[in-house]
Amino acid sequence: MKTFGGSARFLDRADINTDEIIPARYLTEVERAALKPFLLEDLRLEGFDPQRDLAGCEALIARANFGCGSSREHAAWALEVNGIRLVVAPSFARIFRQNMFNGGLLALELPAAAIDGLFRRFARRPGIRAVADLEAGLLEVGGEGEVERVPFELGGFERALLEAGGWLEYADRRYEAGKRKGG
Amino acid sequence: MGKTIAEKIFEAHLVDRPAEDVWVLSLDAVFCHEITTPPAILELVRRGKDRVFDPARIKAVIDHVTPAKDGKTALQGKILRDWARRHGIRDFFDVGRNGVCHVLFPEKGFVRPGYAVVMGDSHTCTNGAFGAFTPGVGTTDLAVAILKGVCAFRTPRTMKITLSGTLPPGVFAKDAILAVIGRIGVDGATDRIVEFDGPAVEAMDMEARMTLCNMTVEAGATCGICRPDEKTVDFLWEFIRGDFADRKAAAAAFRRWWPDPDAVYEQEIAIDVSGLEPLATFGYKPDQVKPVRELAGTPIDQVFIGSCTNGRLSDLRVAAAVVRGRTIHPRVRGIVCPATPKIYAAALREGLIEDFLQAGFCVTHPTCGPCLGMSTGVLAEGEVCASTSNRNFNGRMGKGGMVHLMSPATAAASALAGAIANSPLFPGTRRTP
Ligand code: SF4
Numbered sequence: 119m120k121t122f123g124g125s126a127r128f129l130d131r132a133d134i135n136t137d138e139i140i141p142a143r144y145l146t147e148v149e150r151a152a153l154k155p156f157l158l159e160d161l162r163l164e165g166f167d168p169q170r171d172l173a174g175c176e177a178l179i180a181r182a183n184f185g186c187g188s189s190r191e192h193a194a195w196a197l198e199v200n201g202i203r204l205v206v207a208p209s210f211a212r213i214f215r216q217n218m219f220n221g222g223l224l225a226l227e228l229p230a231a232a233i234d235g236l237f238r239r240f241a242r243r244p245g246i247r248a249v250a251d252l253e254a255g256l257l258e259v260g261g262e263g264e265v266e267r268v269p270f271e272l273g274g275f276e277r278a279l280l281e282a283g284g285w286l287e288y289a290d291r292r293y294e295a296g297k298r299k300g301g
Numbered sequence: 302m303g304k305t306i307a308e309k310i311f312e313a314h315l316v317d318r319p320a321e322d323v324w325v326l327s328l329d330a331v332f333c334h335e336i337t338t339p340p341a342i343l344e345l346v347r348r349g350k351d352r353v354f355d356p357a358r359i360k361a362v363i364d365h366v367t368p369a370k371d372g373k374t375a376l377q378g379k380i381l382r383d384w385a386r387r388h389g390i391r392d393f394f395d396v397g398r399n400g401v402c403h404v405l406f407p408e409k410g411f412v413r414p415g416y417a418v419v420m421g422d423s424h425t426c427t428n429g430a431f432g433a434f435t436p437g438v439g440t441t442d443l444a445v446a447i448l449k450g451v452c453a454f455r456t457p458r459t460m461k462i463t464l465s466g467t468l469p470p471g472v473f474a475k476d477a478i479l480a481v482i483g484r485i486g487v488d489g490a491t492d493r494i495v496e497f498d499g500p501a502v503e504a505m506d507m508e509a510r511m512t513l514c515n516m517t518v519e520a521g522a523t524c525g526i527c528r529p530d531e532k533t534v535d536f537l538w539e540f541i542r543g544d545f546a547d548r549k550a551a552a553a554a555f556r557r558w559w560p561d562p563d564a565v566y567e568q569e570i571a572i573d574v575s576g577l578e579p580l581a582t583f584g585y586k587p588d589q590v591k592p593v594r595e596l597a598g599t600p601i602d603q604v605f606i607g608s609c610t611n612g613r614l615s616d617l618r619v620a621a622a623v624v625r626g627r628t629i630h631p632r633v634r635g636i637v638c639p640a641t642p643k644i645y646a647a648a649l650r651e652g653l654i655e656d657f658l659q660a661g662f663c664v665t666h667p668t669c670g671p672c673l674g675m676s677t678g679v680l681a682e683g684e685v686c687a688s689t690s691n692r693n694f695n696g697r698m699g700k701g702g703m704v705h706l707m708s709p710a711t712a713a714a715s716a717l718a719g720a721i722a723n724s725p726l727f728p729g730t731r732r733t734p
Contacts, residue, residue: 133487133586137694142673146373148339160696183488186521187694189423190337191439212492212523213423217439275320289445295354
């Protein structure tokens, strides 16, 4: 059915927080599209230049606890409006992860060892792609002549959110306002 | 099998189990502010779903940038204001009546033991101090909460943190929570609910418990929770007196939200706070914590006393006691933000505002202000701020700025010294002449 990702960038740092993904000074924007130029503007990472390195990027591969800190969904939106619909990491902060799925984006958790392997093999090479195939439950990472396939599992709820196109779509169909179990 | 507080709240609010590990809960209240709510409102409008599940259970405030600083922030306020009017949301707090959300809403009695509440703000976890489940959520969760009054969560996993002993003089709830975060790390409680327990928590007043719960998200926690007791009842009494015969009866009723003695915790951590000393952060992550003594002498440019962590009356009292009759270092810009109008008025009555002004502080109106670098006290590149807030991320208070998190006592003492310093409230600190 659906695939996520494409041209990939590696961000070799744990605990990348949402202030780094989209700084508070841009939270005065009420439309998502306005966030586009500011993605990862405050990320401190040796040799990283967001303007140069994120051009054409469609997938991020990062270290543990990605998206920690502020609840701002602007972080997920800043990725989305830049065409990044897949982030792969050993773990995510709860709110950020939920924000991704709620917006129909894929926050893919893989074992730290698998991520380590991807970093070792591909992080320094240009032209690497990362594509997650939901149906096959397979992440393909690689470039010219060399591809690594990592299987993944996705919870039923997360899958349903992606299929519905997000939590708003899902919840709107399923719940009535203000109803409680037992009255 | 016994249940934790969170498990009891989850069971009482269950609406749906769309997957084995997912619970959709009904919400007792939905809190809103002007940064994360306008995109939710616009999204609902765009979809032709501009409705609210229950205007009486929605509370809204303009607090992050207020009064508006420019056209964009004016628009954010306007979107929230117009929406509150259009839907008859009575509890909407605008300029003059507004204050920092996680201080204002508890002050108004909007959080009660056993409640499930969400807000589009990660520090909503503060409200767990009342024995409630109060996670921060993103804007889509918020939009659904506004429209349907429900929110989805994974099956709760609880981590119990027991604080035993007695906090020494000059050591506060802020130091205790910095110690916890320093110990377990910025993802030490990710996807888990932190339940606080132990004599040191029992001894804390509600303001201190809010400080404690406020920073649980800095360890990745979904929420912090304290068991509701007599102190909770006293704090809420003016709002709940109609519901109970007397305070004793209220406290007894709230015991429903205590954990069972045989509750199962995923992890248990115990810290004896008797040996704690004042702490501060030193890097760009809140788990980079050191004793203030080791950071002493680090020059600072600005001091910020305020925020949802430490902008309450008890915090201002402590800070004012440290600076009373003295002047802050000439190189330091001191900023005090009382978190709500009620706190501001009380501080004025008690003479605290006078103390701050005499000492050379700027006292602002209630707002988040410097905490998130959007207004009133943004740092310049390379500047250093001693702050009572909760986040020291790179760029948090201004691009290229450095933030050291600490208690109000330490921040006040640092303002006097022009560099990070222990307060004279902490024994072992010699008062400089
Ligand atoms: S005071 Fe700071 S942390 Fe608290 S709600 Fe405001 S911006 Fe967020």
